[in-house]
Amino acid sequence: MTEPLDDAIVEVSDLVKRYPKRPVNAVDGVSFSVGRGEVFGLLGPNGAGKTTTIGVLTTRVVPTGGVARIQGIDVARDPVAARRLLAVVPQRVNLDRSLSARRNLLFHAAYFGVPPAERERRADELLDQFGLADRGNDKVDRFSGGQSQRLMIARALMHEPTVLFLDEPTTGLDPQARLFVWDRVRDLRERGVTVVLTTHDMDEAEALADRVGIMDNGRLLALDTPAALTALVPGDSMLEINVAAPAGREVDTVALEAGLAALPGVERVERVRAGAPAFAGAGAGPWGGPPGGPPGAGPPWGHGNGAAGAPATGGARFRLYCTVDAAAMVAPVIGLLAQSGDTLDDLNLGRPSLEDVFINFTGRRLRG
Amino acid sequence: MTAPTTTEATAPVAAARPRGGPWRAFLAILGRDLFVTWNELPVFLVQVILQPFFIIFVFGKVLTNLGFAQANYGDVLIPGTIALTIVLTALQSTALPLVIEFSFTREIEDRLLAPLPTSLVAVEKVVFAALRGLLAGAVMFPIGWLVLGGLHFDVQPGELLVFMVLGALVGSAMGLLLGTAVPANRINIAFAVVLTPLLFTGASQYPWASLDSLRWFQVITLLNPLTYVSEGMRAALIPGLVPHMTPWVAMLVVAGATVAIAAVGVRGFIRRAVD
Secondary structure (H helix, E strand, O other): OOOOOOEEEEEEEEEEOOOOOOOOOOOOEEEEEEEEEOOOEOOOOOOOHHHHHHHHHHHOOOOEEEEEEEEEEEOOOOOOHHHHHHHOOOOOOOOOOOOEEHHHHHHHHHHHHHHHHHHHHHHHHHHHHHHOHHHHHHHHOOOOHHHHHHHHHHHOOOOOOOOOEOOOOOOOOOOHHHHHHHHHHHHHHHHHEEEEEOOOOOOHHHHOOOOEEEEEOOEEEEEOHHHHHOOOOOOOHHHHOOOOEOOOOOOOHHHHHHHHHHHOOEEEEEEEOOOOOOOOOOOOOOOOOOOOOOOOOOOOOOOOOOOOOOOOOOEEEEEEEOOOOHHHHHHHHHHHHHOOEEEEEEEEOOOOOHHHHHHHHOOOOOOO | OOOHHHHHHHHHHHHHHHOOOHHHHHHHHHHHHHHHHHHOOHHHHHHHHHHEEEEHHHEEEHHHHOOOOOOOHHHHHHHHHHHHHHHHHHHHHHHHHHHHHHOOOOHHHHOOOOOHHHHHHHHHHHHHHHHHHHHEEEEEEEEHHHHHOOOOOOHHHHHHHHHHHHHHHHHHHHHHHHHHOOOOHHHHHHHHHHHHHHHHOOOOOHHHHHHHHHHHHHHOOOOOOOHHHHHHHHHHHOOOOOOOHHHHHHHHHHHHHHHHHHHHHHHHHHHHOOO
16 A cells, blocks of 8 residues: 655554553554655544554654654654654644743744744744734633634744644634635645645545545555545446426336336446435535425426426436446436436436545444 | 765755754743743742741741740741742642643643653753742742741851752652642642642651651651751751751752652653653
8 A cells, every 4th residue: 555655754654553451453554655745634533543643653652563754764763853844733722821822833933943033033924824913912722713723733834844744633613714724734735845634524635635545443444546546436436317207297216217227337226315415516406396395296387496497396316326437327318218208307427525435445333 | 066865865864953952942941931930920929928928927926926836936947938838839830730731731742742852841840840949949038037027047058059959859850740640630639638748747847856756757757858858958047956967868868859759750751741
């Protein structure tokens, strides 16, 4: 799973962490490397071992086995040198509550030996960049979650780290704050800062990460670009269709479902009930009839408000999981419908999202 | 344009050591702690002075005025009370913040990720708490003078300095041990169980030699490092007034206790800091 990178900033090989008195390894033989300027996402359910892996890389957890290196420095052997290169934004707020926002930044830089004039300049610049310029002299204990998170990222950047570790950077933030943090992470990538982030938010991994590693039970199950990962899911394309019958008759759903399933290239057919959420990317769709209303019970003229051409209710909806590209299935489907006299109202081509990949690898079981 | 191989070989090293070594980080962290103390100086002083002030006032002034204690008891009381103030202030200055920072605010994480060995972060805590203990002890001189309306000391400057510093260090080392050994939810109990016995078995209100008639208690007090600091302070301030331990013996015991307790405390600190 490890492809050696020419310019690896983070290298983890066969990493194992076993806590005393625990039956299983928290991290169980994980290997990966992250290149310079790359945004790398570790995705996994709670307790998958993401935070422990980050803990080893940031010198806070001593590995039981294996090696973790930052820019060639073994973090277990020379933690002090490794700390100069890295910065951490933890899950929980750990700002210095006795200090103002600005002093949080200044003292952090002082720990790293940044000269005083340079500290002041960077603090002003970062406060401004993170939208905290007017809060600089306020104590941090009254900061909101979003403000604290922004300040922690600013603090992490004060000593100009080579690699930034973000542990679930947007958990619990409102959408605006989340987008703001995403934008800052993208800025960092443009400036060549390597970013390693953990998340269980698929959108976040898909939006930010160049490559994603999926972890569960201490193991790395898959590692690739989000696009390549989604291509791994069985039934790698989906087709969703809405079928309407001519006026005066209902769609024979049983026969149609059997017919669709018999088409070559279709792996599985699912009847989608009205009101059920469409798969990712399909949106609410024009089929969302009034909740509670039986399918086909709409007004005889069939047109809902503003839904030009498409009946607001009625018809039947199917989801086809195909073994071939979904687009190639459109013609056979139309052909089948022509035989039964039904018409195709709407269709939607869907590819699996990272969430499908994630569930595929980690299962649906709830985690403690 | 130098040879690329040379650049590659030196680049990580150059990046790894930008400015200053671990001691620079140590001083910056100490600077942060002093800055915070300076900003809340009045609160800090009220916090540490109130208890010794009332000890001196009630035992040194009220009881002597009422005739329950000898007239010069105040002079015996003050050196021990200064010792007590130094040791307990230093102890609380490590123990309490450690418990809070490790479990509640997690503030310490930023310092644990600073470029210095984890053990030095613990040493910084000890040094800083010792400075607070020394400050509190120094303030007790004018307070004693004000409350008792004058002090009759025969000051031995060298011994005074050594015992104040040693007392501060042994106190903060005990605090480091307490703050890292006790889980956060038990710290209230730990403080109640540790502080009160420490306060009354430290020979700060009476010369140790005078416990002759209460032999078992005299032996117990030898287990408390505060006893040696109190004895040392009396040797440094009122050498002729009451009997006291030989100063160099007391110094050795306190220094040894400091090293031993701090060593265990630093190990406890590292255990808490690194998984």
